[in-house]
Amino acid sequence: xxxxxxxxxxxxxxxxxxxxxxxxxxxxxxxxxxxxxxxxxxxxxxxxxxxxxxxxxxxxxxxxxxxxxxxxxxxxxxxxxxxxxxxxxxxxxxxxxxxxxxxxxxxxxxxxxxxxxxxxxxxxxxxxxxxxxxxxxxxxxxxxxxxxxxxxxxxxxxxxxxxxxxxxxxxxxxxxxxxxxxxxxxxxxxxxxxxxxxxxxxxxxxxxxxxxxxxxxxxxxxxxxxxxxxxxxxxxxxxxxxxxx
Numbered sequence: 186x187x188x189x190x191x192x193x194x195x196x197x198x199x200x201x202x203x204x205x206x207x208x209x210x211x212x213x214x215x216x217x218x219x220x221x222x223x224x225x226x227x228x229x230x231x232x233x234x235x236x237x238x239x240x241x242x243x244x245x246x247x248x249x250x251x252x253x254x255x256x257x258x259x260x261x262x263x264x265x266x267x268x269x270x271x272x273x274x275x276x277x278x279x280x281x282x283x284x285x286x287x288x289x290x291x292x293x294x295x296x297x298x299x300x301x302x303x304x305x306x307x308x309x310x311x312x313x314x315x316x317x318x319x320x321x322x323x324x325x326x327x328x329x330x331x332x333x334x335x336x337x338x339x340x341x342x343x344x345x346x347x348x349x350x351x352x353x354x355x356x357x358x359x360x361x362x363x364x365x366x367x368x369x370x371x372x373x374x375x376x377x378x379x380x381x382x383x384x385x386x387x388x389x390x391x392x393x394x395x396x397x398x399x400x401x402x403x404x405x406x407x408x409x410x411x412x413x414x415x416x417x418x419x420x421x422x423x424x425x426x427x428x429x430x
Contacts, residue, residue, distance in 0.1 A: 205229045208269075208282050208289035214298030221271035223282045223289055225254075230264040237269045237284035242291045249274060303372065303379040303398070310365070310401050311388040315357065316346035316408075319388030326355065330423065345423060348408030357423040359412050362405050369402040 206227035215221040225234050233256075239248045253270040260266045269282060277296070282289040312320050316327060330345045332338045348357050349365065373380060373396060380396040386403070393400070412420045 204287060206232055206285060206287045208284065208287055210282065210289045210292045212290060212292060213302065214293035214295060215271075216296055216298060217275040217277055217294055219272075221274065221294070223269045223271065225265075225267040225269060225284060225287070226260070226263045227265050227285075228263060232285055233265065234267055234269075234284040237282055239271060239274060240281050240283050240288075242279040242281050248276065248280065303376070304381050304383065307380075307384075307397055307401055310349060310369075310404075311384070313349040313351075314388055314404065315348050315350050315355070317387055319384075322389070332420075343411075343414070343420075345408065345411045345420065347411065348405060348423075354428065355424060356428055357408075359409060359419075359421050363409060366402050366405040366409065369398050369405070373398045373402070 206225065206229060208223050208225050210223045211221075223237075225237070234254060236250055236252045237254065238250045240246070241248055251270070253273075255268040255270065257266045257268060269284070271282070274294075277294050279291055279293050281291050312318075314320075315325060317324050327346050328342075330343045332341045332343055345357075348362055351357055351361055377396070380398040382392045382394060382396050383390065384397045384400065385391045385393045386395070386400045388400075388404075414420075
């Protein structure tokens with residue numbers, strides 16, 4: 186037992202601070218019955234892992250040692266990539282994977298690793314809201330919509346408030362927003378029990394008897410309707426490349 190504990194500890198003690206190899210895992214964790222495949226990536230063409238260990242992060246005990254490794258060759262900057270198959274292990278706890286004196290970050294294996302994650306991801310959507318932003322508790326871009334590239338309506342004001350700021354700027358696109366709305370509705374259709382009702386329709390804390398994912402989808406859908414004000418008129422986006430800076 187002492188030898189096993191020393192071996193497990195050495196995986197962390199001797200990892201170089203500027204290593205050329207890494208073990209990537211799902212940092213959220215894995216469910217016991219799910220596929221579990223950490224990936225070993227290396228810039229060193231002399232490194233070829235043959236075995237790996239699953240180590241209990243609390244006790245430092247090696248739980249299993251395996252050679253179930255799939256060599257996947259070079260990828261991007263890496264001279265070698267390897268898939269470590271842990272899928273047959275169905276225990277629970279906090280662990281890390283160790284190979285070639287490289288250790289992964291700690292990760293959990295448990296039935297509840299995904300609990301709350303659907304609602305957590307909605308925080309980003311609320312953060313990106315335009316028109317009224319609940320993170321700022323203030324309005325934005327409520328009176329600056331003007332039509333361009335349409336000769337008969339050039340310069341006319343149009344109400345296209347709402348929707349989400351795209352990426353890390355203030356542009357908004359009908360195509361990407363429509364996809365976001367679809368994904369929200371699809372997620373709710375497939376897993377309705379995964380979403381809570383903790384926020385109101387405007388994104389501020391407080392229940393409104395509607396799942397938050399539906400509130401968010403409607404926020405995007407209302408904006409899409411404003412971008413399609415009549416059967417003959419459809420606007421693709423707000424702003425253009427001049428507004429990236």
